[in-house]
Amino acid sequence: MRGSLGAPRILLRKLRELMAEPINPQERLDKIVEQIATNVVAEVCSVYVLRDDNVLELAATVGLKREAVHQTSLKVGEGLVGLIASEARCLNLPNAQSHPAFAYKPETGEEMFNAFLGVPILRAGRILGVLVVQNKAHRTYQEDEVEILQTTAMIIAEMIAAGGLERLLKPGSSLDVKRPMQLKGVGLGEGVGLGHVVLHEPRIVVSALIADDVPREANRLDTAIEKLRLSVDALLSRSELDQVGEHRDVLEAYRMFAYDRGWVRKMEEAVKNGLTAEAAVEKVQSDTRARMLRQTDPYLRERLHDFDALANRLIRELMGRPHGPMAGELPKDAVIVARNMGAADLFDYDRDRIKGLVLEEGAPTSHISIVARSMGIPVVGQVEGVVSLVETGDSIIVDGESGAVHLRPAPDVESAFAEKVRFRARKQAQYRRLKSRPSITKDGHHVQLLLNSGLFLDLPHLEESGASGIGLFRTELQFMVATAFPRIGEQEALYARVLESAGGKPVTFRSLDIGGDKVLPYAQRLEEEENPAMGWRAIRIGLDRPGLLRIQVRALLKAAAGRELRLMFPMVADISEFERAQALVEREKNFLKRLDYELPETIKLGVMIEVPSLLFQLDELFGKVHFASVGSNDLFQFAYASDRGNTRMTGRYDAMSLSFLRVLKLIQDKANEHHVPLTLCGELSGRPLEAMALIALGYRSLSMSSSSVGPVKTMLLELDVAKLRARLLPRLEPGRPNEDIRAMLRTFAEEQGVPVQP
Numbered sequence: 141m142r143g144s145l146g147a148p149r150i151l152l153r154k155l156r157e158l159m160a161e162p163i164n165p166q167e168r169l170d171k172i173v174e175q176i177a178t179n180v181v182a183e184v185c186s187v188y189v190l191r192d193d194n195v196l197e198l199a200a201t202v203g204l205k206r207e208a209v210h211q212t213s214l215k216v217g218e219g220l221v222g223l224i225a226s227e228a229r230c231l232n233l234p235n236a237q238s239h240p241a242f243a244y245k246p247e248t249g250e251e252m253f254n255a256f257l258g259v260p261i262l263r264a265g266r267i268l269g270v271l272v273v274q275n276k277a278h279r280t281y282q283e284d285e286v287e288i289l290q291t292t293a294m295i296i297a298e299m300i301a302a303g304g305l306e307r308l309l310k311p312g313s314s315l316d317v318k319r320p321m322q323l324k325g326v327g328l329g330e331g332v333g334l335g336h337v338v339l340h341e342p343r344i345v346v347s348a349l350i351a352d353d354v355p356r357e358a359n360r361l362d363t364a365i366e367k368l369r370l371s372v373d374a375l376l377s378r379s380e381l382d383q384v385g386e387h388r389d390v391l392e393a394y395r396m397f398a399y400d401r402g403w404v405r406k407m408e409e410a411v412k413n414g415l416t417a418e419a420a421v422e423k424v425q426s427d428t429r430a431r432m433l434r435q436t437d438p439y440l441r442e443r444l445h446d447f448d449a450l451a452n453r454l455i456r457e458l459m460g461r462p463h464g465p466m467a468g469e470l471p472k473d474a475v476i477v478a479r480n481m482g483a484a485d486l487f488d489y490d491r492d493r494i495k496g497l498v499l500e501e502g503a504p505t506s507h508i509s510i511v512a513r514s515m516g517i518p519v520v521g522q523v524e525g526v527v528s529l530v531e532t533g534d535s536i537i538v539d540g541e542s543g544a545v546h547l548r549p550a551p552d553v554e555s556a557f558a559e560k561v562r563f564r565a566r567k568q569a570q571y572r573r574l575k576s577r578p579s580i581t582k583d584g585h586h587v588q589l590l591l592n593s594g595l596f597l598d599l600p601h602l603e604e605s606g607a608s609g610i611g612l613f614r615t616e617l618q619f620m621v622a623t624a625f626p627r628i629g630e631q632e633a634l635y636a637r638v639l640e641s642a643g644g645k646p647v648t649f650r651s652l653d654i655g656g657d658k659v660l661p662y663a664q665r666l667e668e669e670e671n672p673a674m675g676w677r678a679i680r681i682g683l684d685r686p687g688l689l690r691i692q693v694r695a696l697l698k699a700a701a702g703r704e705l706r707l708m709f710p711m712v713a714d715i716s717e718f719e720r721a722q723a724l725v726e727r728e729k730n731f732l733k734r735l736d737y738e739l740p741e742t743i744k745l746g747v748m749i750e751v752p753s754l755l756f757q758l759d760e761l762f763g764k765v766h767f768a769s770v771g772s773n774d775l776f777q778f779a780y781a782s783d784r785g786n787t788r789m790t791g792r793y794d795a796m797s798l799s800f801l802r803v804l805k806l807i808q809d810k811a812n813e814h815h816v817p818l819t820l821c822g823e824l825s826g827r828p829l830e831a832m833a834l835i836a837l838g839y840r841s842l843s844m845s846s847s848s849v850g851p852v853k854t855m856l857l858e859l860d861v862a863k864l865r866a867r868l869l870p871r872l873e874p875g876r877p878n879e880d881i882r883a884m885l886r887t888f889a890e891e892q893g894v895p896v897q898p
């Protein structure tokens with residue numbers, strides 16, 4: 141007998157009525173399978189739901205023996221049903237029993253059925269169960285029949301996700317959507333955060349699945365696709381020069397998908413079968429995701445993100461929602477989950493409500509990590525696939541120390557971490573008690589501990605941490621969070637507030653370090669750059685567009701009236717660049733003097749040492765500057781030709797290796813020779829083990845994020861510098877074998893009882 145899946149719309153209408161009926165979940169599921177079987181003219185229709193122990197449990201059936209419901213189960217990968225779940229694809233077989241994966245379950249009485257059609261029940265690309273129809277006759281189901289079964293599966297997926305089925309399952313088990321999971325990433329911002337998931341780019345929940353008026357839905361879909369294509373075309377052509385590198389690749393991928401006939405045809409098909417336009421987009425998105433998630437090719441996986449973004453855009457278009465992050469109430473304990481984020485995006489959230497950040501990308505010295513750390517947010521990066529594994533509102537734990545992320549944790553895991561949070565709080569209290577202890581090593585060396593900062597909101601940390609000043613004030617952060625160039629008055633006001641709240645402690649401002657990965661959303665890039673990190677950035681922009689730098693310098697001079705102004709320039713590669721910047725400051729000073737403005741009492745100018753060419757001009761450089769600061773993040777990336785934002789490079793080279801330690805020592809030795817104060821303000825300063833090595837090399841001024849001050853001070857109070865120098869320095873002499881210096885440092889710390897845990 142040939143079954144027919146015709147009249148799909150009638151089936152959908154019936155299902156909608158069933159969803160609205162006030163009946164319990166088991167009855168609803170029973171009626172759903174009956175409806176499907178009747179419409180399909182199938183002798184069997186069964187629903188299997190995926191439990192958290194990776195087992196598919198028969199949850200409802202017509203046609204198989206009723207006693208088998210909640211008794212029969214198959215592991216993922218076992219039998220035909222298990223195969224569908226493990227591969228997220230449908231199986232359409234005229235003779236199921238001859239398939240090698242067929243597993244006979246005598247309690248079901250299914251031996252008399254031959255034809256078999258099973259489809260995965262998917263939501264956002266995740267498997268929630270399997271829907272099966274069977275017939276006695278040998279037959280192959282038609283393509284439109286497969287389609288309608290998939291559509292029905294989507295409705296069952298919503299029902300599973302909405303909850304209520306748990307109570308039906310074998311006692312002690314739970315649905316897979318609620319399964320706890322542990323994911324491994326890389327800790328990028330220390331601390332532990334417990335909270336609930338907030339997707340940075342939320343999936344929109346489509347609640348109206350079934351169409352009232354099919355031609356109208358087809359029309360809506362058409363119009364939305366047309367609009368989508370126009371907007372992608374406009375993005376691409378708006379300014380051909382504006383879109384560079386990776387960004388352009390993404391737009392090209394958007395265009396490719398937007399014009400893809402196969403994609404559009406599948407969505408039209410789903411509408412024809414009775415789904416609303418947005419539900420049709422979601423259905424095809426979910427099917428495509430499930431298939432693409434199984435790809436191992438990184439290029440294709442990357443394209444999945446693009447496809448997802450485009451499909452989300454289309455759904456937004458259809459639902460009349462604006463693009464971009466969705467507004468809405470943030471829970472009090474939000475853990476932001478994103479593929480990646482710009483540093484500025486973080487400021488869209490209320491800091492007090494953010495308990496953690498989880499990224500699929502992210503590297504330790506990328507700016508989002510630096511900004512999150514400066515705000516004291518625990519961060520885990522490089523967590524593969526996390527965005528598709530979470531739902532908004534899921535409970536989640538972020539462990540920035542071990543790099544673990546726990547999704548939907550079991551209560552005992554949650555309480556263990558709550559204990560860890562309390563432990564950290566006690567540790568923080570200990571650090572606070574240390575805050576007025578002078579930061580002097582065991583053998584009497586004073587080491588100045590300073591803060592890296594950049595926004596007004598992290599200034600209270602200066603007092604809380606006991607740091608003796610601000611060693612690096614990244615002025616670009618104010619520019620990055622603004623929607624237009626901050627005017628001179630706004631700049632001056634921020635700098636004055638910073639100096640005011642520092643209460644006489646020294647503050648070192650750094651002139652605008654934009655370009656590279658620090659893009660200002662409102663500033664047009666003029667030309668395409670293949671290597672923006674080595675391109676037109678920082679002091680190079682400042683000197684080529686002196687208007688910008690002049691305004692900033694003027695704002696700083698005015699803000700520091702009557703006080704000391706310390707200003708350094710980033711990315712200086714040649715002394716002449718410093719000299720030109722120095723001349724510009726001089727001109728601005730004279731200009732203000734002529735207008736009778738009060739000037740700073742003293743002006744100290746310095747440079748960041750972060751471009752390797754400066755290493756060969758140190759004698760001349762130290763003859764000209766008042767001070768210098770080592771930007772080890774950039775210096776390391778350029779010395780090793782190893783992109784600081786590229787996650788594949790993370791951990792590949794070690795800053796605690798012979799060559800880099802020699803570089804760091806050279807700079808400090810030269811600074812000593814010329815009596816020029818030197819600070820190190822890269823991320824190395826804030827890590828106790830690395831800071832220990834820096835102190836042994838002679839560094840006496842370290843600038844770091846506020847949360848690092850306590851751990852670094854705890855370390856140095858126990859450090860005997862002379863002993864470590866005796867151990868470390870001979871290893872840096874010429875002709876020594878290249879050994880694992882990090883391991884040596886660890887052993888030293890252990891032997892001497894120097895606490896180097898962050």
Ligand code: PEP
Binds near residue numbers: 510612614750821823
């Ligand atoms: C550095 O490069 O080490 C540095 C401190 O500056 P930024 O991280 O802002 O580039």
Ligand code: MG
Binds near residue numbers: 710771773774
């Ligand atoms: Mg830098």
